[in-house]
Amino acid sequence: MTTLEQLGERKIIEALARLIGPGRDVITGIGDDCAVVRAGTDDWVITTDPVIEGVHFLSGEVPQRIGHKAVGRVLSDVASMGAEPLWLAINIVAPPTLELAVLEGIYEGANALLARCGGAIIGGDVAQGNNLELHVFGVGRLPAGTALLRSGAKPGDLLYVTGALGGSLLGKHLDFTPRLAEGQWLREQQLATAMIDVSDGLLSEANHLAECSRARVMVDAARVPTAPAAHHVDTHAPLAHALTDGEDFELLFTVPAEKTSVLEQAWREHFETPCTCIGTVEPGGGVHTLHAPEELTGNPGYEHFRLSDSTKNAGAENATE
Amino acid sequence: MTTLEQLGERKIIEALARLIGPGRDVITGIGDDCAVVRAGTDDWVITTDPVIEGVHFLSGEVPQRIGHKAVGRVLSDVASMGAEPLWLAINIVAPPTLELAVLEGIYEGANALLARCGGAIIGGDVAQGNNLELHVFGVGRLPAGTALLRSGAKPGDLLYVTGALGGSLLGKHLDFTPRLAEGQWLREQQLATAMIDVSDGLLSEANHLAECSRARVMVDAARVPTAPAAHHVDTHAPLAHALTDGEDFELLFTVPAEKTSVLEQAWREHFETPCTCIGTVEPGGGVHTLHAPEELTGNPGYEHFRLSDSTKNAGAENATE
Numbered sequence: 001m002t003t004l005e006q007l008g009e010r011k012i013i014e015a016l017a018r019l020i021g022p023g024r025d026v027i028t029g030i031g032d033d034c035a036v037v038r039a040g041t042d043d044w045v046i047t048t049d050p051v052i053e054g055v056h057f058l059s060g061e062v063p064q065r066i067g068h069k070a071v072g073r074v075l076s077d078v079a080s081m082g083a084e085p086l087w088l089a090i091n092i093v094a095p096p097t098l099e100l101a102v103l104e105g106i107y108e109g110a111n112a113l114l115a116r117c118g119g120a121i122i123g124g125d126v127a128q129g130n131n132l133e134l135h136v137f138g139v140g141r142l143p144a145g146t147a148l149l150r151s152g153a154k155p156g157d158l159l160y161v162t163g164a165l166g167g168s169l170l171g172k173h174l175d176f177t178p179r180l181a182e183g184q185w186l187r188e189q190q191l192a193t194a195m196i197d198v199s200d201g202l203l204s205e206a207n208h209l210a211e212c213s214r215a216r217v218m219v220d221a222a223r224v225p226t227a228p229a230a231h232h233v234d235t236h237a238p239l240a241h242a243l244t245d246g247e248d249f250e251l252l253f254t255v256p257a258e259k260t261s262v263l264e265q266a267w268r269e270h271f272e273t274p275c276t277c278i279g280t281v282e283p284g285g286g287v288h289t290l291h292a293p294e295e296l297t298g299n300p301g302y303e304h305f306r307l308s309d310s311t312k313n314a315g316a317e318n319a320t321e
Numbered sequence: 322m323t324t325l326e327q328l329g330e331r332k333i334i335e336a337l338a339r340l341i342g343p344g345r346d347v348i349t350g351i352g353d354d355c356a357v358v359r360a361g362t363d364d365w366v367i368t369t370d371p372v373i374e375g376v377h378f379l380s381g382e383v384p385q386r387i388g389h390k391a392v393g394r395v396l397s398d399v400a401s402m403g404a405e406p407l408w409l410a411i412n413i414v415a416p417p418t419l420e421l422a423v424l425e426g427i428y429e430g431a432n433a434l435l436a437r438c439g440g441a442i443i444g445g446d447v448a449q450g451n452n453l454e455l456h457v458f459g460v461g462r463l464p465a466g467t468a469l470l471r472s473g474a475k476p477g478d479l480l481y482v483t484g485a486l487g488g489s490l491l492g493k494h495l496d497f498t499p500r501l502a503e504g505q506w507l508r509e510q511q512l513a514t515a516m517i518d519v520s521d522g523l524l525s526e527a528n529h530l531a532e533c534s535r536a537r538v539m540v541d542a543a544r545v546p547t548a549p550a551a552h553h554v555d556t557h558a559p560l561a562h563a564l565t566d567g568e569d570f571e572l573l574f575t576v577p578a579e580k581t582s583v584l585e586q587a588w589r590e591h592f593e594t595p596c597t598c599i600g601t602v603e604p605g606g607g608v609h610t611l612h613a614p615e616e617l618t619g620n621p622g623y624e625h626f627r628l629s630d631s632t633k634n635a636g637a638e639n640a641t642e
Binding site: 001002003004005007009012013015016019020021022023024025026029030034035037039040041042044046047048049050052055056086087089090091093094095096097098099100101103104107108111114115119120121122123124125126127128129130131133135137139305 | 322323324325326328330333334336337340341342343344345346347350351355356358360361362363365367368369370371373376377407408410411412414415416417418419420421422424425428429432435436440441442443444445446447448449450451452454456458460462626
């Protein structure tokens, strides 16, 4: 028998995805940041994210920041499809001895972010458990057929990332800004061919793009923007953090070569958020990293459930899958 | 400071609902079995339900039955609006040492029910935790403006319930049939004015109808159908179980007096599931129970978080709120 920790999150989800039949009006099921379903002249993106005490935040964290993160993770998934967020539902699991004020603080943080980003909480449930958990379900909307999937990257495209990466553990993972405006703008302008949000680490997400697009993604590490926090986490190279740390919630996307000058100029006119070209898409498969720091020995990013002695996988440098 | 167990589930949800602003295209937010949103020419119903080891099922339960229950709870909520189920997403929390076969069994049970009822799993996530939990999010559809809310009951209506009640703990809570066909038929035939599913106990649900409809609901206990299991749970009166046990997942609905003969005849032509008139709607408020068993001392049904010494509430006999 195989346990979850022997498999790791990715293979667990693959195993479960094989058990799922096709649904009505389902454009894209399991395997992207959101599922995409067709209803009338619109497509709808649907996503769920858990935020769990001891895994995604520490006990005693400021409730407003927990609420921000729980809702922000879902909004970031919606952003990565190029959609606008509409409706969210939240399941809360909490110990009976928890003070109501903690839940009220969580909602306060969630609502503050929603007031900036759009979307509203419309329902949910509460249940008892030993640890505090939030399970946020989100629905977003975009015109039919326009969702920016992971699978659209083509050889010849260039690879871009928003913001700067690494060291989010020092704070950004609790107060990041989901890149909704940027994601919707990229979709409206038809500038991007594929998009994903950076939740599990840059190389890991680049690997998802490569797998789903059946192409090779080349990441030039020397061009990856490192966040100030990446320099203060520990003694590891900031670049190693930028390449593998999770929870930056930036957008990673691909752009056809002939559109890059339009993109770069228009981006500067619209957004303060930086946007940096960090690589290319080529024929082949897997992720290839140029100028990677020596200490990057194959950890491609965070994966839930994974035993620590088996973290080497296809996202690593020189992977050839 | 107030803790969750001092408040109980209902007041926790009330407190959180006060913190939520209005969303775009939201027809009905927190406070019904599902939220209702407008999506083009259709309305969508959106609901979430947690199913947690130690709360909703015991450790070691057959995985297929856990999956059936987790999806069935959501389908029952969808049924209680009169909607057809479309898309579901599942967040799973599990210990790392859990065998994959358990999750596969859960999906098998979920899929078997979906194959009978409609709807498909389109996404989800997995995360680590100490106990096994499923958080199921569901979207259903119906023509705009036709959702059967809790708030539509009118004085003069008669109160009906499907199936037979009580003792679900002996097994029905894990293998019940969501009343989707019945719920959609009631909506299509425009026979019901209000509807709710019986998840927390008959009197508790009757109280929700009364509160939301600002009317008094009279339940004639002598007419409430008791399930065979209600006679075998313990030494309490079967009728007490039928009135207060949770998780029967039957439909409780109200019908205008002039439509009851049409309802009763057409029902028999369409369904094997029994449908029984058990009371009336009157001016006023709260739930009034006629012919209640003596031992029914005020427990109106199961409420999460509630301390056991404070379970008496407005759902009880002779409540006058």
